[in-house]
Amino acid sequence: MAKEVLTNHTVFIKVNPRPVTKTIIGNGLLLINGSQWISHRNLLNPAFNMDKIKGMIKIMAEHALSLLEDWKHQIADESSNQKCKEIEVAHDFECLAVDTIASCLFGASNKEGREILAASKVLHKMLTANILANFIPGNQYFPTPSNLSTWKQNRIISEKVLSIMKSKSSDSNTSLGFGNNMLGLMMEAASENGKGAKGSIKLSSEEIIQECRSIFFAGQETLINLLTWATYLLSINKEWQDKLREEVLSVCGTQVPDAAKLNNLKLMTMVIYEALRLYGPAVILVRDGIDDAKVGNLMLPKNTSVCIAPAMIHHDTKYWGEDASQFNPWRFENGVSKAANHPNAMLAFSVGPRACLGQNFAMLQVKTVFSLLLQRFSFTISPNYKHAPKQFLSLSPEFGLPILLRPFS
Numbered sequence: 001m002a003k004e005v006l007t008n009h010t011v012f013i014k015v016n017p018r019p020v021t022k023t024i025i026g027n028g029l030l031l032i033n034g035s036q037w038i039s040h041r042n043l044l045n046p047a048f049n050m051d052k053i054k055g056m057i058k059i060m061a062e063h064a065l066s067l068l069e070d071w072k073h074q075i076a077d078e079s080s081n082q083k084c085k086e087i088e089v090a091h092d093f094e095c096l097a098v099d100t101i102a103s104c105l106f107g108a109s110n111k112e113g114r115e116i117l118a119a120s121k122v123l124h125k126m127l128t129a130n131i132l133a134n135f136i137p138g139n140q141y142f143p144t145p146s147n148l149s150t151w152k153q154n155r156i157i158s159e160k161v162l163s164i165m166k167s168k169s170s171d172s173n174t175s176l177g178f179g180n181n182m183l184g185l186m187m188e189a190a191s192e193n194g195k196g197a198k199g200s201i202k203l204s205s206e207e208i209i210q211e212c213r214s215i216f217f218a219g220q221e222t223l224i225n226l227l228t229w230a231t232y233l234l235s236i237n238k239e240w241q242d243k244l245r246e247e248v249l250s251v252c253g254t255q256v257p258d259a260a261k262l263n264n265l266k267l268m269t270m271v272i273y274e275a276l277r278l279y280g281p282a283v284i285l286v287r288d289g290i291d292d293a294k295v296g297n298l299m300l301p302k303n304t305s306v307c308i309a310p311a312m313i314h315h316d317t318k319y320w321g322e323d324a325s326q327f328n329p330w331r332f333e334n335g336v337s338k339a340a341n342h343p344n345a346m347l348a349f350s351v352g353p354r355a356c357l358g359q360n361f362a363m364l365q366v367k368t369v370f371s372l373l374l375q376r377f378s379f380t381i382s383p384n385y386k387h388a389p390k391q392f393l394s395l396s397p398e399f400g401l402p403i404l405l406r407p408f409s
Contacts, residue, residue, distance in 0.1 A: 001296040002308045003344040005287055007352035009033075012287035012306060014354075019140040023154050024123040026213025029357065037354075040211060043203070044357060047105070047182035053361050054259035056104040060368045061256045063099045067092055068376055071405055083407060086382050090228045090401040097223035100365060101216060105182040108164045116160050116216060119153040161209045186211060215358070221394040222281050222362050227369060228401050229279035230272060233327050234370075235381040235403050240329065244268050245374040245408070254375055262367045270329035272366055273336060276348035277320075278327065281394040283311040285350060310347040311395075319345040379403045 005012045013033040022031060029040055046052070071092075075085045095114065102113025140147060165187060186208045203211075234241040247267045251257070257265075285308040293300050300306070317324045319340040320331070337343040349356035356362075373379075382402035390398035 001298075002313065002347060003351050004295050005306050005308060006285070006347075006350055006354065008293065009037075009353050011291050011293050012289050015286050015288050015305070020150060023150060024120075025217050026210045028207075028211035028214025030214045030218055040203075040207075041353075041357070043185060044182060044211070044215075047185050048357050048361060050360050053364055056361075057257070057259055057262070057364060057368055059103050060100055060365050061372065063096055063103065064369045064372050065256075067096050068372055071377070072407065075405060075407060084404055086384065086402050087405050088400050088402050089231055090224070090397060093227040093231075094220070094224050096369070097220040097227070097365075100223070101219045104361070105215060105219065106164055106212065107181050107183060112160055112164060116157055117220070119156040119160075120217065122153045123150060123157075157213060158209050161212045162205070165205070165208065182215060183208070183212060218356075219358050219361070222356070222358065223365060225279070225281040225394045225396060226272065226275060226362060226366050228397065229395075230275040230366065230370065231379070231403065232381065232397070232401055233275050233278070234271070235379050237327055238380065240267075240271060240327075241374070241378065244271060244370065245378075248371050248374045252371055252375070257368065257371045259364070262364060262371065265367055265371065267329070268367055268370060269363075270332040272363065273332045273339070273346070273348070274327060274329040277314045277339075277346060278325075279389065279395055280310055280314060280348040282348075282350070283391045283395055284309050285347070308347070310350075313345055313347060316345075374408070376408055377405050378408045379405050 014031055017025075017031060025031065029037065029044065032040065071085075071087060074087065075083060094117070098113045098117045099110045102108040102110065102116075106113075164183065169187070186203055234244065244265075244267055247265055248257075251264050252261045287306045287308075289300050289302060289304045289306060292302050295306075313319065315324050319342050321341075332339045336346050339346060344351065349359040380403065382404050384402050385397075386399045388398040389395050
């Protein structure tokens, strides 16, 4: 039934959120519907083609190596002779995700990406307060302290994206286009002779800004979530950390992996999917039915709001067995569709036409990071860690993720 709802995107559409949500998340692919969504999705699909993403692995690795080198220096500076240091990795993974997305998808610098992140964090706090408050239509137009702060941060993000766009315009040779990353494809579509996939499409500067914000938000939330929870699970399941290290050293040696080698990391793929099952980024998916529809044996009248809870499905013993709440990557040994007692029981990236556009990007990025991490370090959970998964925009550890990091030799 969940698959039926998520696949039928013409009847079950994304919910129209509060105005402030559109301001913070960006009124792009995550929120738009209908023909506008189809046009934008067709335009952006080529930017997330697997062959194109494979070409980004070198950039992903450079950012990951920079972070790992910083951790190495922190351990070396530790006064203790144990050569072990507690590091709060959730924050570091946030910076890593932002830097990677800024470089790979926008062609932007780390500085520009982190400036957008800083403004986004303020907006996220505004969104939290707004969701908990009663909504009065039209209130978003009044110059309240909250609205003034929201407008200011929104302006900062828009100006940063415009600055990146202007930089790409001035640096590009118009005969060669604006580059083949996500932002370049959108700018090409906005140019005088620009064409998107499956016919001509025009994008305004404002539409490009909104799409950049949506992809930036969704991408960094997904990457941070996956990197953090996979690290947590490997830090408390040492036997699996050892299995993955052995696989990485066998397939990749001590070199930076390429796409072919990453594809051969079968155990790592299983671990990543198990992390997504136990701690997926989306706890609830909501759709609004705009017409009468039959779902399973139910007749849902027009204007019915449908809530799908991936987190509940992912932990249901009916589908996953009595060990549904336990970490067991072996369940994915024969692939995602055969991992549970039902082929549609895994909804981490959703399913259907509106499934996560960047799932291949996320999988390759996480595989790259963990390959390099396992080559260099071993890690265990810190005694100071408090297990408190918190759901807001995505599922995250409320008190961060401190781990004890040791150079691997």
